[in-house]
Amino acid sequence: MLSLPEEPRQALWQQVAQRVEKYLSSVEDLPVAPRLDVESIRSLIRGIDFERPISPAAAVDFAANGLTRHQVHTPHPRYWGLFNPAPTTMGIAADTLVAAFNPQIAAWSHNPFAAEVEREIVQRLGGLFGFPLESIDGTLASGGMEANHTALLASLTDAFPAFVTEGVRALESQPIFYASSECHHSFPKAARLCGIGMNALRHVPVDGNLRMKAKALEQQIRTDLDAGMLPFAVMATAGTTNAGAIDQLRAVSEIAHRYGLWFHVDAAWGGGAAFVPELRPLLDGIERADSITFDAHKWLSVPMGAGVFLTRHRDILHRTFRVPTAYMPKDAGDLDVVDPHLHTMQWSRRFTGLKIFLSLAVAGWQGYERAIRHQTAMGALLRHRLATEGWIIANHTELPVICFVRPGVTEDQLQAIAKRVVSSGEAWISTTVLAGADTVLRACVTHYGTQPEHVEALVDTLEKARRAVLSEAAASA
């Protein structure tokens, strides 16, 4: 039963394709968010007992029904969430092919096609961000977390070559790296994973636009140098998760350069701006980065698990990750190619690049340019409509993520509004805290199919929730 005979197998593929098609064509009719009922989910799953195997058809129905009923539908045009896209059709098809062919891309020679597709993605994306073509290198990763972790390891390796063999004991003092106080939390986590500890990260304060204060960065570097510490990297953010803020990349890069520090740009989501000529200037200076994080599973809308790490240093991944082995295949020993396992922290690795490559192959640069421009326009429309309805926009960005508050509405009431919106099933939004102080509502255009009617629907849903929360407050006063 590990493999079905041909006839039932074909029936299974049809069933899977039908379930996928049904989901994609009717997701808009579903409540955006599920009721969170732990017990009913657990008992549903416990109903499948491995002592008594079920039919393939029943297994597919079990999975598709469970996913339909118990997830936040990120492919819903009224999901205004955390950069989780509706997946591209070609991405879904690519992931299916990858599962079936099961390429192993630890060694180049086991799947030269897959390895070269990924190499090409790295080259083209590196070129898009403005890296000099002859020096581009990089690797596909599981996501932004792994790409940022890779950046931290690469910068440590570059600054302290003995780190590779001796670890942190090779360092004569405390290593320090810098990121804004609005940076992604993958950095403190990566610091832990690298063994340098979370206190190696200095959170640089932000300005009124939530961008790293360049002056404060420089002062902090000097203070740390004076104290005998070992600054080694600056991690700028292009598109913060909270509010889409983009650090002043050029100014930050100059400071990093002046002090000989690795300059990384976390453009996991905001890197999408590079696809649209009128948005590209927002990323001015990213071409000077030593490395970049870009998540194809965010603004390129490919299915989950598609991060990209890019660098302008051809040898750094090799120096960071290469561990020679006797057993890995040597079939490609005479060729001028790279075995991926020598360039990443993964070993056996899924062919992540295909869903990016096929999505780009079919949409083209232009298709992405149009989609990202459209989402940006929907963000501008939502910002405008919220403002005309009396909300105050709390963040300044051209990217389609909007943080907003309301005069006279308390923080608890904002939380209650978000909760009501989510439990209505009409939309998914969230709250966050800007600059560590101000609670805001947050709505991000993550779906390339979001239209003005969805914007209007959100404005209505918010108004209903606001009235309900305020009248409850009045009743209990």
Ligand SMILES: *Cc1c(COP(=O)(O)O)cnc(C)c1O
């Ligand atoms: C999403 C995000 C990350 C983390 O990426 P994952 O793909 O979730 O691992 C890192 N940095 C920024 C700015 C992000 O938006």
